[in-house]
Amino acid sequence: MRLKKGLAVILCIFAIASMNVAAQDVIKVGFYGPLTGPMSLSGIASRQGAELAIKQINANGGVIGKKMVLVPYNDNSSPEEAVKVVTRMITSDKVHCIVGSLHSGNILASAPIVEKYKIPEIGVGTSPTYLQKGYTYIFRCLANTATIDIQIGKTIKELNYKKVGALGLSDEYGKTGVEDVKNVLDSYGIQLIAEWFNPGDTDFTGQLTKLINSGIEALVAYGTDSYQGPIVKQARLLGFEGLIFGPESLSVPSVLEVAGKYSDGCVFGTSYIVPSKPEEAVDKMQQDFFKAFVAEFGKMPESQTAMRCYDAVMIFAEAIKRANSLNGTAIRDQIANLHDFRGLAGTFDFRGGNGEGIRESRMFAIKDGKYILLSEFLKSYKK
């Protein structure tokens, strides 16, 4: 009887010990994003980017001898849902790192949990706010909109415009963005007239007619992805021929789809862009990425968000390798000091202390239905 009990205890200890070992055999990468709802195309694309990165890493032997595994969750574009799934993935699934949502609001909502449990998170939303609250475990692997806004302002100044209009979505993204641009332009003494529209609105005749009539030389379109195409199209149809500036939401393929030939003259900043063929990508690293993506998923990504999460996973892999540990704080410390790691967005440098990894965004323009670098576009542009 005592022998049996003793044997049972020893077996239990082995079982528990082996469970731990098994748990430590894989690197669990948590992921949350809008897999359903209006942003689902971008959300699913972002998950695919993460999946591709993990597949490539595992094919090369994994990291520190372990395979990576994605633990994906749907945040349904809702902050409440984000808090739920992040809590679950940390406390129940015990993820070692997290690739954060496209929705900056969701990253902000779940930030306290990530900070409390000391799990490093790389966010892929572009609003500057979630890195301005002093969280030490959150990073970003692409240029935020503040960076892009500054560059928009600079470009407007270089072109010697004196009066510029803006049409913004009246949510956090649009309001923060337009205000940022206004602040930059104010510092140059350039006038910005702002008009607004509400979510769900499809008709901008009133606002655009008013702006065009007041003689604006350029327009800043600050809506989220699905509004930018209609804004560009309606502005051009109403006779506006100047340049249309915008953040990375102006880089989505639907702008070309909806506005067609009217999309010429759009200027935007973005860390990533999805061309129509892998060969048209701006550098070899991106070409290789697109070729691999097409091989894995059958077609080009629906959104450049795939590239964001690809970079995020690659950064985690590098950090874990350098830390040689799965401890959250150790991984975090490695990321915070990372400054020579090249990703699709460029060379990352997280040493600024606030978690931002990229401080400059590439600027692009649309000409003849194709994306070209802004520097190229300006060479042949006449006002």
Added chain:
Amino acid sequence: MFTQVLVGAIAIGSIYGLVALGYSLIYTASGLMSFVQGELLMLGSFMGLTFYKYLKIPFYFALPLTMGCLFLIGVIIERYIIRRLQKAKTNLIFIVVATIALSIILKNFAMLAWGSNVFQFPPIFSVSLLKLGKVRIQPESIMAIVIALLVMIILHLFMTKTRLGTSMRAAAQDPIAAKTMSINVNRTTALTWGIASMLTGVGGILIGPIYGVSAEMGTLIGTKGFAGAVIGGYGNMYGAIVGSLLLGIIETFMAAYVSSMYKDFVSFFTLIIFLIFIPRGLFKGKVYGD
């Protein structure tokens, strides 16, 4: 500038009008409020897109084809959802809630079937833009205005001067009395829903080339169409168009001349003012007792 804004206002007002006609028609001829019109507009737009752009069916076939599909959908909704609920003597308000639920289902169905992007509807006319003096207008906008006005007149004449139209109104006012007059209430109600859906679907196809097609497009337009119908007199055909045009003008001029931040606020504030001071609307819509 004034003319440009006016033209834009009348164009969007006409679209609201087609949706509002749907609401008023259903109310006049079946005594019910339906909140699924916005999503039917969106479905019409997507179907038109699929036929015209992806299946490359010429527009003069794609349009009636879409209208036919929407008509069928309207009849199906009436027969299998509305009629069932009515048979079970459900409280009217619950039927309204059922239409709201249906609108959510249709919206998500569209997202699943076509995706959540904004799609481009190819131009229907070979000219993409008309310039009349200083005013620029898409020919599709002109078509929307003309069709909305035509439909308004045709429907009004149909409802008041034809036998079928009058029986539809009778069936809505008092189904039991109508039945004793050997009016097939089931058939007229089904017909109503079919026609209303068909009209809204046409609105969807017209709006496609102007604003693009997306799963989200129906919600706000549906709500504003409802507001337009109330302002003009719920249940009145002329009221639906006039009320919607008025709404389109108020909100577009507000955005152009005063402040765009308050555009939607002004639209719905107008609705509230009308509900408080002129509840039966401009054309004195009838109210059916329970």
